[in-house]
Amino acid sequence: MNAFEIIGGKKLKGEIVPQGAKNEALQILSAVLLTEEKVTISNIPDIKDVNKLIDLLAALGVKVSRVNKDTYEFEAKDINIDYFQSEEFKQKGGSLRGSIMIVGPLLARFGKAAIPKPGGDKIGRRRLDTHFLGFEKLGAKFVYDAENNFFNVDATELKGTYILMDEASVTGTANIVMAAVLAKGTTTIYNAACEPYLQQLCKMLNRMGANISGIGSNLLTIEGVERLGGTTHRMLPDMIEIGSFIGLAAMTGSEITIKDVCFKELGIIPTVFAKLGIQFELRGDDIFIPAQESYEIDTFIDGSILTVSDAPWPGFTPDLLSIVLVTAIQAKGNVLIHQKMFESRLFFVDKLIDMGAQIILCDPHRATVIGLNNQTKLRGIEMTSPDIRAGVSLLIAALSAQGKSVIYNIEQIERGYQDIEERLKALGADIRRVDAQPAH
The missing domain is CATH 3.65.10.10 (Enolpyruvate transferase domain)
Known part of the structure; x- marks a missing residue:
């Protein structure tokens, strides 16, 4: 079985081009x-x-x-x-x-x-x-x-x-x-x-x-x-990849430029990441994300905890909720993630909790993330990817974690992300493909 072995905790830098959608x-x-x-x-x-x-x-x-x-x-x-x-x-x-x-x-x-x-x-x-x-x-x-x-x-x-x-x-x-x-x-x-x-x-x-x-x-x-x-x-560039790379930059404290994003077609996606405190600027049709030591989640105007939920377009796409959840782990502040459309998409949070994330799974549709504000780093573990989006979320978590992580069932990730290993390596990520079986 193919797996990714990742040594996390490294800052990444460079340009990445999103694949077609x-x-x-x-x-x-x-x-x-x-x-x-x-x-x-x-x-x-x-x-x-x-x-x-x-x-x-x-x-x-x-x-x-x-x-x-x-x-x-x-x-x-x-x-x-x-x-x-x-x-x-x-x-x-x-x-x-x-x-x-x-x-x-x-x-x-x-x-x-x-x-x-x-x-x-x-x-x-x-x-x-x-x-x-x-x-x-x-x-x-x-x-x-x-x-x-x-x-x-x-x-x-x-x-x-x-x-x-x-x-x-x-x-x-x-x-x-x-x-x-x-x-x-x-x-x-x-x-x-x-x-x-x-x-x-x-x-x-x-x-x-x-x-x-x-x-x-x-x-x-x-x-x-x-x-x-x-x-x-x-075809348009893949907005889910673009959102994934914004989350990756924030979680690893990296300076990344995402090329040719067709910004006007991204709808509310950049706004949601901005609510997590992630800074970025539009340079032509590229999104430039500077290295940030810390990012703070907005609250609602009355001071209550921010909720991010999915909705039909032009609402927020359900495919990016897993990425928002992972990105919030190292933010300052708290957020409630409400996945309305699919009832099993949040079940991968147990792996993130094993890595040291502060997450309360309220029910199959909702999870509360208590941000660590980079005070505690996630630790590398062995885990299995249950679906495409959860797989990439776990990959982002592993790249930000201290030590070695192994992600099994990467075929799920590769169903949706082309040449992901090579593109991450080009940014400086320590990731390699190995042939390994989970221990249990």
Whole structure:
């Protein structure tokens, strides 16, 4: 089993470039199925979840050409619909949560799709109902085969309709949008997600010939068109990586410049880190974070303890709450972290407590962090990464801790962060990959 061995407590320095956005990639790549013309996509992150989806597209019959490290050309001219029935599809689709994203485009273009119950992170229930309820409203019928854990969806003709989403799901909205662009008539989606990644998808689809209005709001109107053509698209930098690097700089007292961040697309993220007392300045489109000996958490105006919670965009993304929690460990002051969306995402705090953090886990959704203000350093321990974001949070904790830490199950981290070891080494981190098994 691969593990990271980290000698912590070193100050880092230098520049780091965020990868392309993982969560945008899963939507954008699926959209290539909507046309038989060539689609060129750049700034694609070289990570496991994305590479698995590219592999799945190729297996479906998409012609895939890699132009360079981060740019691919896709041509979905000859799609093999019978591939759905194969054992290989069940295995490939089932190992990747993002495989659900191919259903919308396939329904739109071919009138049928199937998907094994997807895998992915163990961070609590992730319902797929939103996707399927949307498809049903557009006229699709689906049958869940419980014996084989398989969803079969059929839609000989999709028709535009009014859809009030039961939750502002990003992947749900993206999937329904991709199904609706080729449907007959007008589709209105209310309570739509409006994340920058979804805006990117809608803009790309419009360049391909779709007719989507209301982009950036929670009310999307889609006039169905006959067909879509090819386009080129560049993905945004990954806002979760950017937030992770801000937290890393603060926790290790390091001077770090994060390059080309597309600052206007980061929404409230920089503001939340500023509330933790982290100083930074915008230099062009780079975020410069000076080395800070100490950072103090704001209180609310009435003096009560700051709460940081997740909410649909433009609220704070749930993917960064683990990072905020870790960053608060060495702040001066206290903060309540309220993870509303996933009920198991805070369970990694026991590892941080073992390292010496002062954290009270109130319930599966809330944790209170009592900041150490750098008076006591965390100590290195052995631990296992339960999911992508917790894994990087533990990595940040280990880089700030005294002594040696070992993090097992780093495959979870590498599902979301490309070349993380090399990029951290370039900043001066003492991290190396080892082949090791946990003792228990």
